[in-house]
Amino acid sequence: MEKIKVLVAKPGLDGHDRGAKVVARALRDAGIEVIYTGLHQTPEMIAEAALQEDVNFVALSILSGAHMTIFPRVLDKLREKGIDDIVLTGGGIIPADDMKTLHEMGVGKLFGPGTSLEEIVNYFQETSKKKEVVVS
Amino acid sequence: MKSDNKIEELMEGLFNKDKRALSRIITMVESDKPEYYSILKEIYGHTGKAYRIGITGPPGAGKSTLVNILAKQIKDRGNEVGIVAVDPTSPFTGGALLGDRIRMTGLLKDPHIFMRSMASRGSTGGIARTTTHVADVMDAYGFDVIIIETVGVGQLELDVAGAVDTTVVVLVPEAGSSIQAMKAGLIEIADIFAINKADREGAETLKFELQDALSLMPAIKNKGWDLPVKLTVALDGTGIKELVDTIYTHKTHLEDTDHLNTSRMNQKKVNIIEIMKHRIENQLWLNPELEPTLKRLSNLSMEGKIDPFTAANTFLKSAKVLNVNIDASFLHK
Numbered sequence: 001m002e003k004i005k006v007l008v009a010k011p012g013l014d015g016h017d018r019g020a021k022v023v024a025r026a027l028r029d030a031g032i033e034v035i036y037t038g039l040h041q042t043p044e045m046i047a048e049a050a051l052q053e054d055v056n057f058v059a060l061s062i063l064s065g066a067h068m069t070i071f072p073r074v075l076d077k078l079r080e081k082g083i084d085d086i087v088l089t090g091g092g093i094i095p096a097d098d099m100k101t102l103h104e105m106g107v108g109k110l111f112g113p114g115t116s117l118e119e120i121v122n123y124f125q126e127t128s129k130k131k132e133v134v135v136s
Numbered sequence: 137m138k139s140d141n142k143i144e145e146l147m148e149g150l151f152n153k154d155k156r157a158l159s160r161i162i163t164m165v166e167s168d169k170p171e172y173y174s175i176l177k178e179i180y181g182h183t184g185k186a187y188r189i190g191i192t193g194p195p196g197a198g199k200s201t202l203v204n205i206l207a208k209q210i211k212d213r214g215n216e217v218g219i220v221a222v223d224p225t226s227p228f229t230g231g232a233l234l235g236d237r238i239r240m241t242g243l244l245k246d247p248h249i250f251m252r253s254m255a256s257r258g259s260t261g262g263i264a265r266t267t268t269h270v271a272d273v274m275d276a277y278g279f280d281v282i283i284i285e286t287v288g289v290g291q292l293e294l295d296v297a298g299a300v301d302t303t304v305v306v307l308v309p310e311a312g313s314s315i316q317a318m319k320a321g322l323i324e325i326a327d328i329f330a331i332n333k334a335d336r337e338g339a340e341t342l343k344f345e346l347q348d349a350l351s352l353m354p355a356i357k358n359k360g361w362d363l364p365v366k367l368t369v370a371l372d373g374t375g376i377k378e379l380v381d382t383i384y385t386h387k388t389h390l391e392d393t394d395h396l397n398t399s400r401m402n403q404k405k406v407n408i409i410e411i412m413k414h415r416i417e418n419q420l421w422l423n424p425e426l427e428p429t430l431k432r433l434s435n436l437s438m439e440g441k442i443d444p445f446t447a448a449n450t451f452l453k454s455a456k457v458l459n460v461n462i463d464a465s466f467l468h469k
């Protein structure tokens with residue numbers, strides 16, 4: 001049986017991973033396998049972990065405001081490693097305009113503060129249903 | 137997998153040391169993809185070269201921290217290292233939160249070390265049902281050493297001993313720790329004890345307690361091998377060189393005494409039995425086609441009309457199972 005696998009990572013310097021952990025637990029409670037990598041991950045480390053774990057999603061929690069640099073860099077690193085079928089998603093304090101720009105670059109849905117856990121969990125489940133071929 | 141013709145590509149990738157191919161194949165193994173059987177057939181001739189080390193012990197003992205530093209040091213001795221770290225699957229939701237990687241992020245920068253997290257997916261013996269197969273794939277890829285970290289939830293986790301060459305049992309200096317180890321059957325599976333967090337009080341005491349207990353026990357297995365007890369501080373590396381040395385000494389001991397062959401033969405046996413168990417389970421009580429029969433028999437048994445033995449026999453008879461179709465002529469060659 002195939003499981004949805006998600007890498008939850010906390011890039012950058014800010015040391016608050018409470019939000020990331022809450023989301024990780026919610027995903028687990030929805031039957032998803034979550035790999036949690038901890039704090040202070042560089043884009044290279046995140047992409048390498050995604051490769052070794054063969055996940056379907058990489059979810060980043062970025063509260064530092066550095067989303068416009070980190071998301072594109074992770075995307076680049078993933079592509080450098082020949083990975084084009086992992087959905088990169090995440091959450092943080094991200095203005096709608098930035099979300100749009102990132103989306104156009106190939107980043108998946110991004111979640112702002114106050115998004116319900118249900119909505120987040122749904123996104124992972126619905127997306128992997130749609131991309132069934134990718135989930136392998 | 138996106139399509140079947142990708143399998144050859146993947147295997148080629150595996151033998152060319154493409155990590156993405158390795159990673160992909162591991163996923164197929166984990167999810168019981170039928171394609172994996174054909175892959176295993178092809179790669180199996182390339183397994184058996186890697187030395188397998190198991191790390192087990194109670195939750196929070198520092199297993200992952202230890203694996204992190206062990207992997208580094210074993211790599212520094214000229215090896216490529218593969219790691220499989222197992223964490224528990226929630227029995228209620230089927231989901232899992234795999235956190236071993238938190239202690240191993242430094243390894244991500246090292247191209248000679250590969251680490252994969254695994255959820256136990258219903259297995260209770262400390263490793264997942266497919267952990268050995270994942271190790272086989274890593275073996276075929278060409279890792280010299282494979283380290284397996286067990287779930288570590290504190291229940292009986294003895295399966296790892298049947299999957300590796302050297303089993304390291306990790307304990308911490310807490311009151312009663314040695315008694316617990318004995319109760320849990322850990323002495324029987326240990327080849328080496330590591331008392332981690334030796335920076336804390338009580339480590340020496342536990343070491344003596346343990347050595348004392350061991351001296352009173354009849355040599356259970358591995359004749360000629362006195363169970364070493366090592367003190368380690370995984371956080372700062374104290375005692376790790378000695379631990380690695382001890383693992384190497386155990387390896388040499390196994391090789392010199394032919395115990396390695398016996399142990400590997402046993403690993404194969406365990407492996408075959410596990411595969412059969414899984415097949416039988418799926419063809420019998422987990423088989424949806426036989427679900428109504430099982431239900432009827434349970435009902436009859438509840439009404440007191442038949443006893444459980446008769447029910448089981450009836451079930452087996454009606455199941456007409458194990459119609460395995462395979463050319464077994466090689467057995468007689």
Ligand SMILES: Nc1nc2c(ncn2[C@@H]2O[C@H](COP(=O)(O)OP(=O)(O)O)[C@@H](O)[C@H]2O)c(=O)[nH]1
Nearest residue numbers: 195196197198199200201239332333369370371
């Ligand atoms: N004081 C001390 N703490 C340690 C040592 N090794 C690991 N730890 C800590 O113990 C905790 C659990 O470690 P972890 O490796 O995750 O344990 P596991 O559950 O057995 O894999 C972490 O907070 C580690 O930092 C050690 O040698 N000394």
Ligand SMILES: [Mg+2]
Nearest residue numbers: 199200236288
């Ligand atoms: Mg651990």
